[in-house]
Amino acid sequence: MTIHTSQQYEAELRALKDRLLAMGGRCERLLRQAISALQTQNVELAAAVAKTDHEINTDEMAIDDLAVRILALRQPVGRDLRFLMTALKVVTDLERIGDEAVNIAERAGELANEVKLPSTSSRLGEMADAAATMLHEALDAFVEEDPIKAEHVLAADDAVDALYGETMRATFTFISANPEKVKPAMAVASCAKYTERVADHATNIAEMVVYMVRGVDVRHPYSKTKA
Amino acid sequence: MLKSLRARIFGAIVLVTIAGVLLSLFVTDPRIIVGGGVFALLLGGLLAELLTRSLTQPVAEIARVTAALTAGDVGVRLRSEREDELGELARSVDRMADAVDERLARMNSEEAQLRTILDAMVESVFVTDREGRIRVTNAALQRLAGRVEGRTAVEAIRSPELHEAVGGALGGVASSVTIETRLGVDPRILAAHVAPLPGRLGVVAVLHDVTDLKLADTVRRDFVANASHELRTPLTAIRGFAETLADGAVSDPVLAKRFLGRILEHSVRLQRLVDDLLELSRAESPDVVFTLEPVDVAGAVAKALRGLERSAMEKKITLGAEGLAGEALFVEADAVALDHVLVNLIDNGVKYTPDGGQVTVRVRAAGDEHVELEVADTGGGIAQSHLSRIFERFYRVDSGRAREVGGTGLGLAIVKHFTQRMGGEVSVESKLGRGTTFLVRLRRAQKSTDAA
Numbered sequence: 001m002t003i004h005t006s007q008q009y010e011a012e013l014r015a016l017k018d019r020l021l022a023m024g025g026r027c028e029r030l031l032r033q034a035i036s037a038l039q040t041q042n043v044e045l046a047a048a049v050a051k052t053d054h055e056i057n058t059d060e061m062a063i064d065d066l067a068v069r070i071l072a073l074r075q076p077v078g079r080d081l082r083f084l085m086t087a088l089k090v091v092t093d094l095e096r097i098g099d100e101a102v103n104i105a106e107r108a109g110e111l112a113n114e115v116k117l118p119s120t121s122s123r124l125g126e127m128a129d130a131a132a133t134m135l136h137e138a139l140d141a142f143v144e145e146d147p148i149k150a151e152h153v154l155a156a157d158d159a160v161d162a163l164y165g166e167t168m169r170a171t172f173t174f175i176s177a178n179p180e181k182v183k184p185a186m187a188v189a190s191c192a193k194y195t196e197r198v199a200d201h202a203t204n205i206a207e208m209v210v211y212m213v214r215g216v217d218v219r220h221p222y223s224k225t226k227a
Numbered sequence: 228m229l230k231s232l233r234a235r236i237f238g239a240i241v242l243v244t245i246a247g248v249l250l251s252l253f254v255t256d257p258r259i260i261v262g263g264g265v266f267a268l269l270l271g272g273l274l275a276e277l278l279t280r281s282l283t284q285p286v287a288e289i290a291r292v293t294a295a296l297t298a299g300d301v302g303v304r305l306r307s308e309r310e311d312e313l314g315e316l317a318r319s320v321d322r323m324a325d326a327v328d329e330r331l332a333r334m335n336s337e338e339a340q341l342r343t344i345l346d347a348m349v350e351s352v353f354v355t356d357r358e359g360r361i362r363v364t365n366a367a368l369q370r371l372a373g374r375v376e377g378r379t380a381v382e383a384i385r386s387p388e389l390h391e392a393v394g395g396a397l398g399g400v401a402s403s404v405t406i407e408t409r410l411g412v413d414p415r416i417l418a419a420h421v422a423p424l425p426g427r428l429g430v431v432a433v434l435h436d437v438t439d440l441k442l443a444d445t446v447r448r449d450f451v452a453n454a455s456h457e458l459r460t461p462l463t464a465i466r467g468f469a470e471t472l473a474d475g476a477v478s479d480p481v482l483a484k485r486f487l488g489r490i491l492e493h494s495v496r497l498q499r500l501v502d503d504l505l506e507l508s509r510a511e512s513p514d515v516v517f518t519l520e521p522v523d524v525a526g527a528v529a530k531a532l533r534g535l536e537r538s539a540m541e542k543k544i545t546l547g548a549e550g551l552a553g554e555a556l557f558v559e560a561d562a563v564a565l566d567h568v569l570v571n572l573i574d575n576g577v578k579y580t581p582d583g584g585q586v587t588v589r590v591r592a593a594g595d596e597h598v599e600l601e602v603a604d605t606g607g608g609i610a611q612s613h614l615s616r617i618f619e620r621f622y623r624v625d626s627g628r629a630r631e632v633g634g635t636g637l638g639l640a641i642v643k644h645f646t647q648r649m650g651g652e653v654s655v656e657s658k659l660g661r662g663t664t665f666l667v668r669l670r671r672a673q674k675s676t677d678a679a
Contacts (some may be wrong), residue, residue, distance in 0.1 A: 011358060014379060018359070021381045022390035031405060055387075136385065136409060143382045 008221070009074050013083065016066045017143075020087055020094070023059035026052070027094050027131050030101040031198055035128035035181035038108035046112065049105035060103040063091045086212040090142065093201040097135065098184075100194040100201075107187040107194075114184050120170045121188045127163045127195045130156065134202035141209045143158060152214075153206035160199035167192040234382035285313045289320055301328045351417075351434040354381065357427060359397055368434070371415075380432065384408050384417075389432075392421040396418035396430040399423050405437075416441050446619075453621035457500055457636065461493035468493075483496070496635075504638040506567065507620065517648050521557040521672035522565055524598060528588050531569035535577060542582050550590040558598045558669040564645040565669075568653075569600070571638040572665050578634065580662075598671045603664040609657040617655065618643040642667075 037045035067088050070076065076084060111117060134156050141149035171189045175182055198216055213215055288305060295303045304324060307317030345352055351368035353361045359379045368375070377381035386406040395402050401422035421432040441563050468486040476482045509515050516529035539546045560567070569588070576586035589601040609617060613624045621636040639661055642665075646653045651669035 014358070018379050018381045018390055021385055022387035025385040025390075025408070026387045028385070028409075132409075139385065143378070155279070 009070070009181050010072075012066065012070050013080065015202045016063060016070065016084075016087055018061065019063050019066065020090060020092055021139060021143065023056060023063065023091070023094050024135065024172070026056055026059065027101065028135050030056070030098060031104070031128060031132050031135070031195075034101040034104035034108060035124060035191075038111060039115070039117070039125055041108070041112040041117065043109055043112045046089045046105040046108040050102050050109075052186075053098050053102045056095060061089050061094045063087065067091075076099070076118045082212045082215060086142075086208045089208050090205050094205045096126070097198050097201050100198050104191045107191050110183055111187050113174055118178075118181055118185045118188050120167055120173055120174050120185055120219065121191075123163050123167050124191060124195065127160055127167070127192060128198075131195050131199040131202060132161065134199055135205070138202045138205040138209065141206060142212075143183045145213045150206040150209040154203055155201050157203045164192050164196040235487060246252070268623070273619060285317060288455040289313075289317055292324075293320060296324050296327070303330060304328060308600065311586060319411055333371055349435075351436070353380070353383070353431070353434075354431045355393065355397075355429045356425070357397070357429050359393060362429070364379065369432040380430075384434075389419055389421070393430050393432065395431075396421045396423045397427075406434075414438070423494045450620055453636075454504065458489070458497070460501070464493045465490050465497070484560070500637075503635045503641060507637055507641050507644065510564075510641055510648060517564060519559045519561060519649060522560040522562050524556045524558055524590050524600065525551040527562070527565050527569060528562075528590060528600070531573055532547075532588065534570060535573050537576070539577050539586070542577060542584075544577055544580055545585045547587040548590070549587060556590060556592055556598050557651070557672040558649075558651075559672040560649050560651075561645075564649060568642050568645050568667060569602075571642050572602040573668070574639055575634075575665075576602055578662075580606035581602045592671060594671075595666065595672055596669050600667040600669070601664055602667075603662060604643070605662040608659040608661055609655070609663055610659060611657075614657060618653070631647075 016198050030052055033045055034049045035145070037049060071084060074080075134153050137149060137156070138153045141147070141153065168189060171185055171192075175185050178185070250300065285307065288307075292305050293304050296557045303326065304321045305317040308313045309317070345363075345365035346367075348365055348367055351371050352363075352365045353368050354363040355376070356362050361375050361378055361380065361383060364374075364376060372383045380393040381387075384406070386408045388404040388406045389408075392402045392404045392667045401420070403418070403420045406419055408417065415436060416438045419432055419433045419434045421430060423429075424431055468490045472483060472486050476486060528548055528551060532548060536546065573586055573588065580586060584602045584605040586602065589599075589603065591599050591601075593599045609624055612624075615620045617624065618639050620640040623634070623636050643653055646667055646669070649669060651667060653665060653667045655663065655665050657663040
């Protein structure tokens with residue numbers, strides 16, 4: 001391989017990584033905006049979030065294209081191959097995060113007409129903050145190829161799960177006390193579920209960073225495949 | 228060079244040997260001829276060696292010095308005293324070294340200057356190479372994003388807008404974008420200008436942190452919206468009652484009396500709001516001069532307490548004062564502003580403390596420099612999440628309750644601004660269910676006899 005093509009190859013890998021990070025930044029912001037639209041009952045912001053989703057879909061397709069091109073033309077091995085496999089999976093998780101944000105925005109649009117948000121929404125902001133931070137850190141770990149940071153993200157997922165459990169318990173209590181408010185309460189509970197899924201996707205990304213750097217699969221520790 | 232001189236040694240011996248042969252034409256004694264030949268040979272060798280040395284040595288010296296210069300040892304010089312061409316060459320090498328030295332020093336100082344300018348900038352700056360990797364940063368960027376040399380822009384600051392702007396600039400198109408990002412925990416809003424370097428060598432980006440500006444803008448917009456809302460509410464009520472009266476209710480003495488009462492009530496509220504707004508703008512306006520002079524704390528506290536005795540009595544709240552008895556304390560204050568601060572805080576205490584509670588003012592010296600004034604109540608307290616915001620204009624912990632007790636939402640904002648204008652500071656501590664304590668810290672003044 002000549003120096004020229006190897007430089008080009010490096011540039012392609014970098015372009016892929018950068019595009020992935022830009023997409024991650026978009027997802028993070030979308031999630032925060034969706035929750036903020038919900039909390040402030042802001043219809044315009046909720047509609048804007050639903051619209052930005054197409055940018056994330058464009059990102060996904062562009063990244064898939066880049067990755068397939070590199071795989072086909074360069075036939076990478078070792079670390080580069082792991083990087084590309086990781087990128088292809090990360091992009092799927094990011095796209096799902098975008099979808100979850102749009103789901104939250106749709107519920108926010110419905111909830112905007114309520115006079116008062118159900119009290120069960122009190123921990124949503126905290127949850128979204130934690131999930132967005134996890135996503136940010138997972139991508140930090142990806143940039144810095146830092147498996148320790150990635151493991152930190154894995155640990156943070158428990159906090160989001162706990163907040164989700166708390167919100168669900170509060171929802172049951174709230175609905176028994178206010179049966180006429182089932183609809184808004186369920187909308188809030190759905191948003192909690194969406195946010196919890198965002199945290200799960202962030203966890204996936206972190207797991208793949210560990211795989212990319214160490215070549216070790218840390219997913220599903222109790223169901224190893226036999227070689 | 229040395230090699231070719233060595234080759235010439237052989238040539239010199241041959242020349243001298245030929246000279247010996249020529250000599251032999253005139254001398255017939257074979258011993259002399261042979262001896263002379265041998266002598267000439269030795270002499271020739273010796274001469275050649277001496278000649279060669281005198282040539283090779285300075286050249287080797289020049290080679291050594293130029294090598295040292297190349298290696299970065301800019302202090303070495305030849306200082307040759309020879310008169311010939313080699314001496315001239317050596318001096319010219321010295322002059323070249325001087326010029327390089329000087330240019331290097333100038334470049335270093337220029338670079339240091341540039342560095343200082345970059346680092347002194349409030350704006351964050353980075354420069355990338357043609358591949359988009361960050362090569363140069365300044366101190367502001369390092370504070371914002373840490374050490375990011377060698378990374379791409381989007382790796383350093385996770386913003387899709389910045390990524391696109393840098394991509395555009397690498398393609399030769401400058402642009403300005405606003406980026407929202409989170410570095411650490413705080414959300415930051417940055418105005419970024421990204422431009423290509425001449426010759427497409429890379430990109431230069433200048434990022435200006437406009438978070439505080441945007442925040443101030445939001446606060447101002449909120450204030451205008453809030454103030455209009457607050458003013459409109461009593462105005463609407465007054466107009467509604469007046470219209471009902473005009474529509475005929477005026478002839479019903481019972482209704483007329485009740486409506487007039489409500490109109491009066493709302494105009495009082497409107498009046499209070501306008502007064503507070505004026506007070507606040509006075510506190511914030513740099514044109515309003517505060518005359519700071521020694522004020523007797525005990526006197527000020529007693530005056531404020533006297534003014535609120537009636538409203539406290541109505542709620543059966545005990546007003547108390549501690550620390551007034553001892554040595555007289557003086558603070559540097561504007562007497563009117565200090566009265567406002569105390570009245571607002573004590574009035575708040577009375578308003579938000581349930582019947583039968585207590586509001587206590589404590590005064591104490593905090594060293595020689597400061598005096599602390601504490602206003603503590605036994606009310607319901609304020610939740611931690613509200614504490615940091617209660618000094619904001621129109622911020623209300625419980626808006627329904629605040630209006631019920633006749634608050635304008637401006638009292639604490641006025642307290643904060645007045646205290647700051649007097650060079651002091653105000654803080655708050657609260658425990659839910661236990662009460663709230665406001666602490667005003669003012670500069671202590673020595674009682675000046677000349678002012679009296």
